[in-house]
Amino acid sequence: DSGVTQTPKHLITATGQRVTLRCSPRSGDLSVYWYQQSLDQGLQFLIQYYNGEERAKGNILERFSAQQFPDLHSELNLSSLELGDSALYFCASSPQASPGVGTQYFGPGTRLLVL
Amino acid sequence: EDKVVQSPLSLVVHEGDTVTLNCSYEVTNFRSLLWYKQEKKAPTFLFMLTSSGIEKKSGRLSSILDKKELFSILNITATQTGDSAIYLCAVEGNTGNQFYFGTGTSLTVIP
Numbered sequence: 001d002s003g004v005t006q007t008p009k010h011l012i013t014a015t016g017q018r019v020t021l022r023c024s025p026r027s028g029d030l031s032v033y034w035y036q037q038s039l040d041q042g043l044q045f046l047i048q049y050y051n052g053e054e055r056a057k058g059n060i061l062e063r064f065s066a067q068q069f070p071d072l073h074s075e076l077n078l079s080s081l082e083l084g085d086s087a088l089y090f091c092a093s094s095p096q097a098s099p100g101v102g103t104q105y106f107g108p109g110t111r112l113l114v115l
Numbered sequence: 116e117d118k119v120v121q122s123p124l125s126l127v128v129h130e131g132d133t134v135t136l137n138c139s140y141e142v143t144n145f146r147s148l149l150w151y152k153q154e155k156k157a158p159t160f161l162f163m164l165t166s167s168g169i170e171k172k173s174g175r176l177s178s179i180l181d182k183k184e185l186f187s188i189l190n191i192t193a194t195q196t197g198d199s200a201i202y203l204c205a206v207e208g209n210t211g212n213q214f215y216f217g218t219g220t221s222l223t224v225i226p
Contacts, residue, residue, distance in 0.1 A: 002157065033214070042218035043158075043203060058213060090157060103149065106157035 003027065004093050004107035012113045018079040021110045025072055025093030031055070032074040033094075033104060034066055038087040049074055081114045088112075117142045119206050121217035128224055132194050136220045138204030139186040142213075148187050150178055151203040153219070158203055161189070194224045 003026035013019055025032050034046040036059075045058035049068035060066075063081075068074040078085060088111050092104035119140045128134055140148065147165045151158035162171045164180035164187060171178050175194075180187045191198055201219040208215065 002159070004157075035216075043205075043216035045214040045216070056213060103160045103163055105160070106151075108156050 002105040002107065004091060004105050006089075006091050006107040006110050008110060009108070010111045010113075012115065013081060014115055015081055015083060017081050017114075018077065019081065019112065021076040021078070021089050021091075021112075023074045023076070023091030023093075023107055025074070025091075026105055029093035029095050029105070030072065031094045031096060031104075032068055032072070033092040034060075034074070034076050035090040035092065036087045037090060037109075038084075041087075043090070046076070078112070083114050086112055086114045117206075117208060117213070117215050119204055119215045119217040121202075121204050121220050123220060124218070125221040126223070128194055128222070130195060130224055130226050132224075133190065133192045134194060134222060136189040136191075136202050136204075136222070137186060138189070138217055140204075140206045140215070141185065142206045142208045142215055144209035145182065145185075146207045146209045148180055149205045149207070150187070150189050151205065153201045153203055154199075161202075191222075194222075196224050196226055198222060199224045 005024045007022045030051045033048045037043045046060040048056040052068050066076045088109045090109045091107045094104045122137045149163045150161040162178045167182040175192045178189045203219045204217045206215050
């Protein structure tokens with residue numbers, strides 16, 4: 001158990017809908033990262049927040065957005081869902097702004113299925 | 116284009132064998148390379164490498180980085196069935212704190 005929690009565990013929804021994925025980082029960690037893992041794409045970095053502010057952006061679609069709240073939990077919002085958005089979404093946390101001086105701890109993931 | 120390539124894609128070995136997993140990268144402003152083990156759930160951290168030629172070791176696992184040739188290897192000796200997993204390599208670039216993952220090597224260890 002990494003100490004990172006994600007809810008929900010599984011999510012099934014229809015195309016065109018909007019969902020919110022939630023992540024609580026390890027106690028004391030200020031950075032939160034979001035990743036998408038699909039079978040054909042592997043693990044893709046989406047976005048990073050550090051202490052409430054966006055720090056880095058990866059391959060995140062415009063239909064997706066995220067934020068980190070004052071209590072440091074983070075939410076990833078996915079809208080206008082398409083079949084191709086079906087994937088495992090991981091959240092990871094680390095104490096520092098840049099994991100080059102540390103490491104990331106991954107949550108258990110949220111499995112999203114878009115029908 | 117920044118990228119991380121892992122090989123082989125898949126590997127099946129018998130218990131007791133030694134395996135070597137490869138990770139090559141082309142990432143602007145390299146900062147660190149990380150290895151993760153992913154079983155059924157989330158990736159778990161194995162090693163972080165920042166300097167060339169310094170071997171990191173944990174039990175039967177070891178890893179080394181070559182920053183000149185832009186690759187890293189992960190060695191697992193005396194493999195056990197519990198080593199069966201997908202092994203992910205990730206490279207952190209210093210430009211915008213980007214993280215790039217390879218597609219992973221699937222290792223299956225059979226008794």
